[in-house]
Amino acid sequence: MLSIRNLTKIFPGNKIAVNDLNLEVAAGEIFGFIGPNGAGKSTTIKCITGILNFERGEISVCGKDVKRDSVAAKKSIGYVSDSHIIYDKLTGLEFVTFMCDVYGVPTADRVKKLDEYLTMFGMKDVAKAQIRTYSHGMKQKISVIGAIIHDPKLLILDEPLTGLDPQSAFQLKEFMRSYASAGNTVFFSSHVLDVVEKVCDRIGIIDGGSLIAACTFTELRERGLDSSLEELFLKITSKDSVHTSTASENDYTDTNLEDGNERI
Amino acid sequence: MKEYKMLLSVLLKSRRNGKTQWRKSDGKPKIGFIFFLSVSIVIGVVVLLLMGLGLGEAAFINGTGVEILALLIAAVQGITFLYGTAAVFSVMFLSDDNEFLLSLPVSPRSVYLVKLTIVYLSELALSAFILIPIMTTFGATYGGTDAPASFFAAYYLMMPLIVLTAPMFPLLIISIFSAPLMYCVAFFKKRAALSGIASIVGIVAVFAAYYWFLSNASGLIAAQETDGLMSGSTQNTLKIMSYVIYPLRAAAEAALAVNVGRGLGIFTAFIAVVSVLAVLVMTKMYRRGMAASLESGSSIKKYGVLTERDVKKRSQITALISRDFKNILRSPALAVNSFLCVFMPAIMLLFFKMSLINGIASASAESGGTTVSVIVNTELVGTGILFFVCFLMCFPLNYTASIAFTREGKTFYMLRYLPLEAKDILKSKRLFADIVSYVSIVLVVITALIAGLVTVTAPLVAIALVFFARAFNSILIRRDIKRPRLEWNNVNEALKGNMYLVAPMYLSMFAGMAVLITAIVCAVVAGTLDGLGLNGGLIAGAIFWVLTIAAAVVAFIFLDLRSAPKTISLFDQIEENAVSVIPLKKFARKNKGGFLG
Numbered sequence: 001m002l003s004i005r006n007l008t009k010i011f012p013g014n015k016i017a018v019n020d021l022n023l024e025v026a027a028g029e030i031f032g033f034i035g036p037n038g039a040g041k042s043t044t045i046k047c048i049t050g051i052l053n054f055e056r057g058e059i060s061v062c063g064k065d066v067k068r069d070s071v072a073a074k075k076s077i078g079y080v081s082d083s084h085i086i087y088d089k090l091t092g093l094e095f096v097t098f099m100c101d102v103y104g105v106p107t108a109d110r111v112k113k114l115d116e117y118l119t120m121f122g123m124k125d126v127a128k129a130q131i132r133t134y135s136h137g138m139k140q141k142i143s144v145i146g147a148i149i150h151d152p153k154l155l156i157l158d159e160p161l162t163g164l165d166p167q168s169a170f171q172l173k174e175f176m177r178s179y180a181s182a183g184n185t186v187f188f189s190s191h192v193l194d195v196v197e198k199v200c201d202r203i204g205i206i207d208g209g210s211l212i213a214a215c216t217f218t219e220l221r222e223r224g225l226d227s228s229l230e231e232l233f234l235k236i237t238s239k240d241s242v243h244t245s246t247a248s249e250n251d252y253t254d255t256n257l258e259d260g261n262e263r264i
Numbered sequence: 265m266k267e268y269k270m271l272l273s274v275l276l277k278s279r280r281n282g283k284t285q286w287r288k289s290d291g292k293p294k295i296g297f298i299f300f301l302s303v304s305i306v307i308g309v310v311v312l313l314l315m316g317l318g319l320g321e322a323a324f325i326n327g328t329g330v331e332i333l334a335l336l337i338a339a340v341q342g343i344t345f346l347y348g349t350a351a352v353f354s355v356m357f358l359s360d361d362n363e364f365l366l367s368l369p370v371s372p373r374s375v376y377l378v379k380l381t382i383v384y385l386s387e388l389a390l391s392a393f394i395l396i397p398i399m400t401t402f403g404a405t406y407g408g409t410d411a412p413a414s415f416f417a418a419y420y421l422m423m424p425l426i427v428l429t430a431p432m433f434p435l436l437i438i439s440i441f442s443a444p445l446m447y448c449v450a451f452f453k454k455r456a457a458l459s460g461i462a463s464i465v466g467i468v469a470v471f472a473a474y475y476w477f478l479s480n481a482s483g484l485i486a487a488q489e490t491d492g493l494m495s496g497s498t499q500n501t502l503k504i505m506s507y508v509i510y511p512l513r514a515a516a517e518a519a520l521a522v523n524v525g526r527g528l529g530i531f532t533a534f535i536a537v538v539s540v541l542a543v544l545v546m547t548k549m550y551r552r553g554m555a556a557s558l559e560s561g562s563s564i565k566k567y568g569v570l571t572e573r574d575v576k577k578r579s580q581i582t583a584l585i586s587r588d589f590k591n592i593l594r595s596p597a598l599a600v601n602s603f604l605c606v607f608m609p610a611i612m613l614l615f616f617k618m619s620l621i622n623g624i625a626s627a628s629a630e631s632g633g634t635t636v637s638v639i640v641n642t643e644l645v646g647t648g649i650l651f652f653v654c655f656l657m658c659f660p661l662n663y664t665a666s667i668a669f670t671r672e673g674k675t676f677y678m679l680r681y682l683p684l685e686a687k688d689i690l691k692s693k694r695l696f697a698d699i700v701s702y703v704s705i706v707l708v709v710i711t712a713l714i715a716g717l718v719t720v721t722a723p724l725v726a727i728a729l730v731f732f733a734r735a736f737n738s739i740l741i742r743r744d745i746k747r748p749r750l751e752w753n754n755v756n757e758a759l760k761g762n763m764y765l766v767a768p769m770y771l772s773m774f775a776g777m778a779v780l781i782t783a784i785v786c787a788v789v790a791g792t793l794d795g796l797g798l799n800g801g802l803i804a805g806a807i808f809w810v811l812t813i814a815a816a817v818v819a820f821i822f823l824d825l826r827s828a829p830k831t832i833s834l835f836d837q838i839e840e841n842a843v844s845v846i847p848l849k850k851f852a853r854k855n856k857g858g859f860l861g
Contacts, residue, residue: 074683089594101583
């Protein structure tokens with residue numbers, strides 16, 4: 001579903017934001033992308049969605065190359081940004097209709113889907129109000145509706161649970177689960193490790209622009225790592241600990257990377 | 265004071281940071297751009313110096329120095345009033361940083377003074393640019409060779425005070441009235457589109473009144489002037505008008521050494537009183553005004569039963585244009601800036617009709633000591649002026665084109681991830697800008713027909729203007745796409761000091777003058793040929809139209825058709841080229857083609 005090969009993104013000032021990142025995410029998976037602040041999560045996501053150009057590497061979504069066949073690749077993606085900056089002068093209904101037009105959703109489907117999603121996220125009463133009047137959580141919900149209205153094969157959510165009330169957060173998690181069960185892929189970044197642990201089938205940990213871990217929880221358990229994701233995260237992203245742990249737990253380390261970090 | 269200094273320093277830094285328009289994407293200085301701008305500024309200064317000379321001479325001959333200087337300051341303050349209104353509202357009340365500033369433990373008075381200072385500094389640049397050259401030559405000519413040194417000392421010492429205080433009065437007045445107006449925000453916030461329309465109507469009305477005043481004043485002087493001498497009634501009218509703006513008359517009296525102490529006293533006391541009044545009023549009302557602008561009070565239509573009509577399918581381009589239109593109309597400051605070009609050419613055309621064209625119709629020329637009457641073709645002159653106003657007010661001021669991508673601001677990233685071809689995004693931007701230009705052209709041509717400036721040539725005028733509009737819109741969009749400003753907190757930040765908006769204005773003005781001069785020359789030729797018994801109107805008209813249509817088609821081909829592919833390739837580099845970011849040299853070179861690659 002999502003294939004990233006040797007992705008490298010360099011920002012002005014020679015800052016390497018993402019360094020030679022390789023990742024495969026399969027259909028039906030919920031993939032949690034975690035890492036410390038400034039690790040390269042959002043940059044990677046922006047490269048996948050076509051927001052940012054990248055210097056080296058290839059990204060394909062449903063077999064469509066993001067660089068060469070960008071429009072086709074983007075049609076398979078639904079994206080919710082962490083900035084919550086959307087066209088706030090439009091009403092919620094106008095925004096979602098705009099997204100339908102851009103993604104070419106047939107008119108007949110629009111009424112049914114809009115009714116379903118607006119009800120699901122409790123947004124019916126405010127659908128005809130301008131987005132600028134929405135709360136943070138409401139903006140997040142209308143962004144999610146806009147992102148899923150065209151039934152994308154790959155749903156990318158950057159920090160989707162930030163600002164959501166417990167009920168909405170629960171609804172979104174349930175939705176992610178059911179969406180993946182239907183054969184779609186959910187790729188999301190989060191700082192809430194508890195949620196990642198509960199919702200995800202597989203996780204990827206990025207630090208300093210390099211992917212240093214990508215595996216399922218079952219794989220972690222099979223390899224004798226019983227600690228919580230929080231402990232694992234702290235252990236892996238702390239450089240001193242990485243070297244200590246990789247030296248002592250060589251059995252679950254499979255690939256050495258150029259910069260000295262290691263992939264699980 | 266400490267609060268004021270701290271806030272001012274921070275806000276000025278945040279506006280300035282990284283925003284350079286003088287450098288290319290690789291960091292090298294833009295020699296061509298700097299040269300063009302410098303030449304434009306020099307030409308502007310020379311024109312203003314000459315204007316000061318003319319006014320000084322007229323004032324000296326008629327003994328109306330005080331009146332003319334007072335009216336000159338008033339005219340510049342009028343400009344500040346027109347342009348400063350939108351700036352005051354967008355910087356003081358509708359800025360994104362208000363929420364943050366409200367949360368800080370600083371007094372609303374400090375915030376008000378800091379925001380007012382920011383608007384003042386930007387308006388001061390314009391008023392100083394106009395006033396300094398005009399006043400310099402005005403004083404020298406008015407004083408002449410006979411004036412004592414004390415006259416020049418008083419005048420040139422008073423000049424900085426007048427220049428520095430010129431924008432203050434209009435801005436203080438606007439800010440005092442803006443506070444109660446912000447109480448209307450609650451009403452208008454529920455009707456965002458209505459507030460946009462109301463703002464446009466209000467500004468257009470003010471402009472119309474301003475031009476009406478100018479055309480009457482200039483018409484009055486021109487009609488009664490003989491050999492540079494004004495009639496007694498003209499002088500009386502000027503005197504009455506200068507008394508209406510008495511504090512400015514007092515400043516002029518001080519500057520021209522008529523009554524230095526009294527004039528200076530009245531003027532400074534007036535500025536002090538208005539300043540104190542503004543601070544007192546705003547200390548009480550500013551915080552509430554700012555808070556009112558942040559309150560969410562949008563009226564919510566009942567959702568009811570959703571029908572297919574509510575979510576009717578549109579093409580991608582129609583959806584993009586519709587989104588753009590709603591976004592502009594629901595942002596009053598953006599609406600005023602974007603749609604002013606629709607109405608201004610028609611208003612300005614009427615201004616020219618009232619003040620100039622009747623005089624040009626039968627011009628006089630000196631020949632061997634005798635005055636001979638030169639008959640000119642009024643239709644050609646009218647056509648030339650029509651083109652000139654479009655080049656001045658329609659093409660370069662079409663902000664739907666010149667800030668096509670800048671106005672996206674922080675939402676620009678959405679255009680990057682949506683499955684849209686760059687060419688479709690550009691097409692939507694250009695179509696939208698074209699529609700705005702076409703509406704403006706229709707209005708100005710209808711106005712010209714009603715005013716009798718053009719008759720049978722109206723279709724030709726419209727065709728040529730459409731070609732020019734297409735060319736200008738394409739070049740404006742291309743300039744914006746090269747270095748957009750995507751990081752802004754209010755529309756004012758996106759527009760003020762944006763040299764990418766200024767340069768096309770000069771270019772367009774020169775092009776407009778070229779068409780106008782061609783029209784006037786052809787009009788004189790037509791009159792001369794008519795006098796010889798030939799069909800001068802037809803011959804000169806044919807020459808004018810061949811030249812104009814050819815220029816329009818050439819502009820369309822080279823600026824629109826041929827530059828379109830290059831513009832598409834620039835779309836990929838927008839974020840890297842945004843003025844807040846200077847990209848790596850090698851990176852700028854790498855991204856030369858394709859949608860992403």
